[in-house]
Amino acid sequence: MKKYFPAFLILLSGYTAFAQKIPYTNCKNCWLADSLGNHRVVLTFNGTGKAAKVIIPWRRRDNDPGNKRIIIEDAKTKQKITNVKAGNINRESGEVVFEPTSGKGTYFVYYMPYKNEGRSNYPQGVYLKPENTASPTWLHSLGAHIPLATVKEFQSVDGFNSFYPMEVIATKKETSALVSKHRAERFLVFPEDRLNSIRMTKDLPRRWIQLGPQSKYAATALRGENFSFQLGVYALQNLDNVKVTFSDLKAASGKKIPASAIFCINTGGTAYDGSPLTKTVNVAAGNIQALWCGIDVPANAGAALYTGNATISINGKASKQIRLSVKVSSTLAKNGGVDEPWKMTRLGWLNSTMAQKNTVIAPYTPLLVKNNTVELLGRKVEVNSDGFPKQIQTFFTPGMTEYTDKPNNLLTEALHFHFIKPDGKNIKLKSQGLQFTKQEPGTVQWTATSANDSLQMEVTASIEFDGFMAYTVKLTALQNVDFKDITMHIPFKRDVAKYMMGLGEKGGYRPENFEWKWDVAHKNQDGAWIGNVNAGLQYSLRDEKYMRPLNTNFYLQKPLVLPSSWGNGDKGGIKVKDDGKAVLANNYSGERKLNKGDVLYYNFNLLITPFHTINTDFQWATRFYHAYKPIDTIKQVGATVINIHHATAINPNINYPFIAWKAMKAYDDSAHAVGLKVKIYNTIRELSNHAYETFALRSLGHEIYSPGKGGGFSWLQEHVSDDYIAAWFVPEIKDAAIINSGMNRWHNYYVEGMNWLTQNVGIDGIYLDDVAFDRVTMKRIKRVLTKDGHPGIIDLHSANQYNKSDGFNNSANLYMEHFPYLNRLWFGEYFDYEKNAPDFFLTEVSGIPFGLMGEMLQGGGNKWRGMVYGMTNRMPWSDGADPRPIWKVWDDFGMKGTKMIGYWVDDTPIKTDHDKVLATVYKKNGAALVAIASWEDNDTDVQLKIDWEKLGIDPAKATITAPAIKGFQPAKTFGPNDKIPVEKAKGWLLIIK
Structure with a gap:
């Protein structure tokens, strides 16, 4: 289904003067992007002969287009044409001669084909080099006068990849004419609509040549709306310390929108820790700086036209005034308009102080x-x-x-x-x-x-x-x-x-x-x-x-x-x-x-x-299902909490769970109806390229995004261009993330976003996959997640950070400042549960010395050793380590209310006679569940050393049984003095009554 953008006039500079209207369209699923690229030109040829010539006024933002391959396809046969000769190829236009293999008809020109190299989740889009496939005979046959093909339209593989309208460049001639006309000025201002994010910093968009610089901006907003707009500054000279200030916006009736309700995110705001933030904006000559501005229209503003000024100053001296005219309608915006983030209604979240006050968070007590x-x-x-x-x-x-x-x-x-x-x-x-x-x-x-x-x-x-x-x-x-x-x-x-x-x-x-x-x-x-x-x-x-x-x-x-x-x-x-x-x-x-x-x-x-005592009852009762599956399926396996990862239908984009939120809400509601809770993947370390605010955030320089060498997936190279670090990529949905810079105002947005999801979508917590923020943000997140009685469950997964890329740190040491606010650990990827000693399990994996409990991940973990620390693995992560048989033992035994007495407790009532075979006791009145696990190098036999008085059980009446547990142990009965065979790296779960 083609979607046509408004056509605009394209003038071909450097060629015979003529003009044509060429639409920019989307043609979703019309071709395979990963082999032909994301863009093509549709040509029509009505001539005759073995050659056709076209001059394509493509106005490309990418550098060095002459070093990228051009592939021409016959629309009728779907075959690649080999007889192709490229002429003058530059950013403004390209000259190509080709053989129209089907004669009159339609032909496609793919001009940015690439292939992905490297890991599938960290791809590097490599643009194909030009190739010479034309036959010498065909080349020799070309005459001086070749019939022309016509450019019919510019197509993108979908709307998200389109360059129209903000990435269609002005020509050098057009830019020079503009500069020459305004040579007496230091800079020009191009006000821009919030739906047309300014994307380029070194090229003027063709749209601005058409509209020309402006000294006024007019818009329509709703009452109570978080309205935003852009002031594009094009520097004709070097500009230092660019600021924008605002007057009150006044209506004829005397009502006003105060200047205090108008802001610019580029020149200041509130830092992630609540402190004032002042930013210095410098713009080099020939560059473009987007100034993203917001107006918090009062809900009680009357329907009227409000006017005032935005003043742009350079180095403290007022330089230009932009007349602002905002027509406020009588309609009241719902929730400030933040339910429609594609309208850039959430920019004010960057300056939020929500949950910043250091109030005490349960279970902690006042100092x-x-x-x-x-x-x-x-x-x-x-x-x-x-x-x-x-x-x-x-x-x-x-x-x-x-x-x-x-x-x-x-x-x-x-x-x-x-x-x-x-x-x-x-x-x-x-x-x-x-x-x-x-x-x-x-x-x-x-x-x-x-x-x-x-x-x-x-x-x-x-x-x-x-x-x-x-x-x-x-x-x-x-x-x-x-x-x-x-x-x-x-x-x-x-x-x-x-x-x-x-x-x-x-x-x-x-x-x-x-x-x-x-x-x-x-x-x-x-x-x-x-x-x-x-x-x-x-x-x-x-x-x-x-x-x-x-x-x-x-x-x-x-x-x-x-x-x-x-x-x-x-x-x-x-x-x-x-x-x-x-x-x-x-x-x-x-x-x-x-x-x-x-x-x-x-x-x-x-x-x-530690931060608090361990909550063993939460461990036994709260069972995570870590996959997006039908609610009934999850309910049947006995899980109680669903973790929704990114790259799923209701949470498709990494760390930006706001696009499919209606589907997410419907899923949450269905889960709540049958007693299940739902948590979502959402952290800050990297941010999806599908975030509506991507280019507003890019306008902040390196505040939100880290500097880097660029590269990565083709969309990033084509639209973000340079100076970023490409991060996680999901091939199935082409979701490409960019690395966050660390401590910045995106944390304020994150807190507001989590509050919005809790209050409006009904999430019950978050799943954190490593963390790039500090304890200030963690405390704020816990406050908004637990507000109004919401459970606010947080579990943290970490891959082992002890490696070159992560700077040889320990996950637990790295994230310990967050532990006071977590409910569970999932450490994790690249942790070895077979070769590491018990002291490693205890300190780096279990969470117990910090008041937490955990789960295992890599290879499903070691189920016998895990139970010594009260850990299983997580459904349905590893087919070979299904935790349901152990969950059943928990339920049959009645683990709720038991007292966990770990092997590390000196006066534990049960030990073995082998130092490397350890026992942890889960004790209740008249019974105990004993987890035994071996770190011996070989199979061995052990004998239990039981202090019956501490255990609270009469040995004369006691029975020691091993219940049958699928994949764990056979049913067996032992006497108090029997030797118990323990296989290497395995163990037992014994019930003593």
Whole structure:
């Protein structure tokens, strides 16, 4: 079905003067794009002979068109024509001679054919080079006068690939004439409709030549609508610090739309963390800058014509005024118009502060300050007079199922700095006192200053309700001073510092002595987690230049910035040493000299773990189905929550779940009707090219999208052109993503979007596939997902980040700041469940030391080892590891209300007589389910060591049975003293009653 765009006049420069109207059309499914390209020209030939000539006024935005192949096809026979000769091929037009093999009729010219190379999900569109297939005989037969073929229309494979109207370029002649006419001006302004996103930055669109620059803009908007428009600035000279300001828009009646309701996203707004954002816009001569503007039309605005001005200034000096005329209709926009995002009604979301206030999120409790101690859920921090933690305590049992009154002290002494002179002596600073500057339920802040005659240390710190602590340590030289070293010591208690993860170490038992050096060019490492199951501390070293790096395959393209303080060139590093009394994390920065007035920032973050007790009942009752399937099918398998991935019918576009939202709502409603919940894939790391706001976001430079070498799928090369990083691609629907730059205003849009989906579509949570945002955004997301009683379930999947592309980080260490708001982990791809030891399972996969539980993924996991940590795999991810037989055991046994006692608990009631065969007990009154798993190198026999009194079961009446579980174990009965055969890498589920 062809869709015709409005025709426009095309003038052929450099040729005999004539004009013709040539329509731009879509011809969906008319040809296979991946072999012939996304664009073609339809020709009509009415002449005779063995040759036809055409001059195609294609006005192409791509560079070097002469280096791309031209394929001509006979429409009648569908055959490729081999006798083709290209003449002058340039961006404005192309001359081609070909053999009209069917005589009079229609012929197709494909002028950007390509082939995809590389991985199917990371393709590289490679445009085919010109080829010479014409026979010498045919070439020799060409005469001076060749009959002309006529260009009938320009076609795109679909509307999404069309260049019309904003990517049809003006010719050099047209552009020169425009510039010459306005040579006295510094720039020209082309107001543009919101539906015609300005896409090109170096070429004027032909449309603007026709319309000419304007000093006025008129539009129609609804009452209450989030209306948007563009001011296209074409620089005739270099322009510095371009700003746009607005007057009130006034109606004849005296009513007005205040200037405060009008904004430009390019020149300022609100950052992702709620702070004011000012942007500097510079435009080089010959370039185009789109200024995307918005008008929040008041709902109570009367139907009338409102007029005012937009003033564009350069370097603070007013330069041009654009008269704005907005006719407001009597119709009230529903929900501000955001239900119709293709009208660019959501641009204001970029400046949203929704859910920014740091209110306490369940299950956390308000912070409480008593003297110099801050109390929070399951933890306490005593603050020393210098502002650093004097003691950190947690109040969790080793099993992580309960809180306790007995504190677990993390430190042997206060966290502290050493300022060491060249002679080895320590420069001592005197504290000037501690002052609490903010005491709110969600945040407590304090300051402390310590100094002597040569050095001053100003500490500003805060703790939040989830256990996150942020330290800004400003060090100022009051005199010239030399240092042998500046270090920060974290003295852990030995029993707390049992495990370690980070700094190049896989999760597991802490090495006795360990040393690490900065290598930001290759390694996404700036700290570690050190702890035990029920008490631990993650810390990361940063300074004032910190920027969150990219992750998930792209770390090397935007790595960490080496802290000038902690890194100190190549002098800084970390040593972790066990001295028998304590485990000292010595964070050193090495030799340096400070001149009077020099300032360094030794900033760092702390995160106190665990965050809360584990919710075992949620684990047993909440069963994810990770696929888009009919509701009845999912209900029948016993799942309770559906995860809808992207690249599905109701969520087709990666991280942009707003296009098929009506179908998504219908699906959600059907699921809710039978008691199921629905979560969707939506994160920020990359963004679909189908996002309606793609080119508005591109107008923000590198704020939203990372800089890069471009390439990737053909659509990106043809429309985004350059300076981006191509990301995930779905071949079936040709959804091509672009990498996000990190911390930016798209997070504000993300929060608003998640709120809209929760309130209007009825989603019950989100599935996160790795995360590119920080804890500020995570907290906001949790708030909007759980607002008004919505469940707000969040699970996080991660592929193992310990590889070159990801900077050799640990997934759990990388994402630990998000753990307080997750309901489940799914770690994950490229995790080896067979070769890794139990301490790796516990720290990197299970989530238990942080108050979480998880599931397995790669190869379906190891079902026996998984049950030691309460983990199964996920339906229907792996046919060979169907979790339903284990779900049935859970239900038959009655897992709800059981107490999980892991093998890591010293006084567990059941152990085996083999150190490498571990047992976890799920205990309730009169019964216990025991998960046994082996890490032995061979098959073995084990005997259970049961403390019957702790188990609460009379051994004289006890039975030990192994229920038959398909694919897991046969039915069997054991006596209390029987040897139990355990196969290598397998185990048992035993019921003791």
